[in-house]
Amino acid sequence: MGDEPVNVKEYQILAKQALPKMYYDYFAGGSEDQHTLRENVAAFQRITLRPRILVDVSKIDMSTTILGYKTSAPIMIAPTGMHKLAHPEGEVLTAKAAAACDVIMGLSFMPTCTIEEVASSCNAIRFFQLYVFKRREISALMVKRAEANGFKAILLTVDTPKVGRREADIKNKMIAPQLKNFDMSTEVDDSGGSKLEAFAARSFDPSLSWKDIAWLKSITKLPVLLKGVLTREDAVKAIEVGVEGIIVSNHGARQLDYVPATINALEEVVLAVQGRVPVLFDGGIRRGTDVFKALALGAQAVMVGRPVVFGLTTKGEYGARRVIEMLKDELELTMALSGCPTLSDITRNHVRMQSDNRHCRM
Numbered sequence: 001m002g003d004e005p006v007n008v009k010e011y012q013i014l015a016k017q018a019l020p021k022m023y024y025d026y027f028a029g030g031s032e033d034q035h036t037l038r039e040n041v042a043a044f045q046r047i048t049l050r051p052r053i054l055v056d057v058s059k060i061d062m063s064t065t066i067l068g069y070k071t072s073a074p075i076m077i078a079p080t081g082m083h084k085l086a087h088p089e090g091e092v093l094t095a096k097a098a099a100a101c102d103v104i105m106g107l108s109f110m111p112t113c114t115i116e117e118v119a120s121s122c123n124a125i126r127f128f129q130l131y132v133f134k135r136r137e138i139s140a141l142m143v144k145r146a147e148a149n150g151f152k153a154i155l156l157t158v159d160t161p162k163v164g165r166r167e168a169d170i171k172n173k174m175i176a177p178q179l180k181n182f183d184m185s186t187e188v189d190d191s192g193g194s195k196l197e198a199f200a201a202r203s204f205d206p207s208l209s210w211k212d213i214a215w216l217k218s219i220t221k222l223p224v225l226l227k228g229v230l231t232r233e234d235a236v237k238a239i240e241v242g243v244e245g246i247i248v249s250n251h252g253a254r255q256l257d258y259v260p261a262t263i264n265a266l267e268e269v270v271l272a273v274q275g276r277v278p279v280l281f282d283g284g285i286r287r288g289t290d291v292f293k294a295l296a297l298g299a300q301a302v303m304v305g306r307p308v309v310f311g312l313t314t315k316g317e318y319g320a321r322r323v324i325e326m327l328k329d330e331l332e333l334t335m336a337l338s339g340c341p342t343l344s345d346i347t348r349n350h351v352r353m354q355s356d357n358r359h360c361r362m
């Protein structure tokens with residue numbers, strides 16, 4: 001492989017060479033058998049494209065708005081924890097990469113830079129991901145700080161009442177780095193397993209339930225999106241409790257193993273939502289064709305997790321930027337070769353899933 005990666009998967013190979021095993025395993029890994037981890041990527045490979053020909057594609061427009069905020073493409077940076085384990089400057093560089101690409105960044109509740117450092121580093125449009133701690137005042141204060149620092153939405157992660165069983169982290173005795181974002185020690189007793197998991201077990205509130213959405217909405221004016229919806233039942237409930245958006249996600253296959261690949265759950269949710277709120281998507285996006293497939297199945301935009309972290313690991317801000325640029329370039333080419341000059345030209349008819357009508361041979 002030459003020095004300069006030609007696709008985002010090559011950044012993962014470089015990151016594996018560059019990182020200590022404990023950190024690489026934390027970033028790359030999934031839970032238990034890692035069945036869903038493989039499926040998140042493999043399910044995209046089972047979806048084929050149905051391109052249309054002889055359309056004028058001399059101009060391709062990928063720009064759109066997400067919750068009213070302009071973005072150069074329907075691609076966002078997913079919130080992922082602890083970027084200083086990937087690069088000494090951490091989330092500040094990720095934010096700069098988002099700003100350079102004119103895409104929206106999701107900041108994790110567990111970053112290694114503070115909300116204020118990230119906010120003052122550049123003018124990227126940012127959404128804030130929220131975990132609810134047993135000490136609710138900590139989470140409430142984070143929401144206030146995010147709001148005060150110009151974050152535009154709250155992404156409430158709802159698939160993590162407890163942290164999934166990530167066996168590599170258990171074996172590696174994964175550390176829980178001091179997170180200077182909140183005034184709370186991450187010190188835990190050495191139980192022999194993942195200290196990160198032990199910290200989460202001590203601090204995350206597993207009693208969080210539907211009634212708490214009203215609490216969250218009462219403490220912020222920002223739109224609230226639920227991150228981690230996989231079923232039509234929960235999509236309908238989410239709309240009933242008044243959320244402003246839904247993110248179809250299985251947390252990058254790090255939580256419950258044997259849930260479906262997110263691309264296989266997307267359409268069920270989209271059909272239940274019936275356009276009432278935006279549906280975003282993450283999990284397994286590694287190619288522009290993957291972005292195109294998610295849009296064809298009804299996502300308004302996709303978020304990208306691991307590839308951005310691996311870009312950051314190997315080449316800092318430049319690497320994170322290149323990852324987004326490569327996905328944008330690939331999406332642009334996919335749109336051209338499929339006869340879709342704008343995002344609204346991408347329809348369900350442009351993809352074929354294995355479950356679709358068997359008479360169609362494409």
Ligand SMILES: Cc1cc2nc3c(=O)[nH]c(=O)nc-3n(C[C@H](O)[C@H](O)[C@H](O)COP(=O)(O)O)c2cc1C
Pocket residue numbers: 026027028040078079080081108109110129157227249250251252253254282283284285303304305306307309
């Ligand atoms: C290393 C890592 C850390 C993550 N940390 C968080 C987090 O703090 N909060 C959260 O809601 N999701 C977190 N996620 C899940 C991502 O937001 C996203 O759902 C997932 O990475 C998408 O899958 P992909 O990595 O295949 O793109 C994390 C994922 C990874 C890989």
Ligand SMILES: CCCCC(=O)C(=O)O
Pocket residue numbers: 081110163196197200251254
């Ligand atoms: C304890 C959770 C840490 C952040 C996270 O959500 C993840 O690693 O997936």
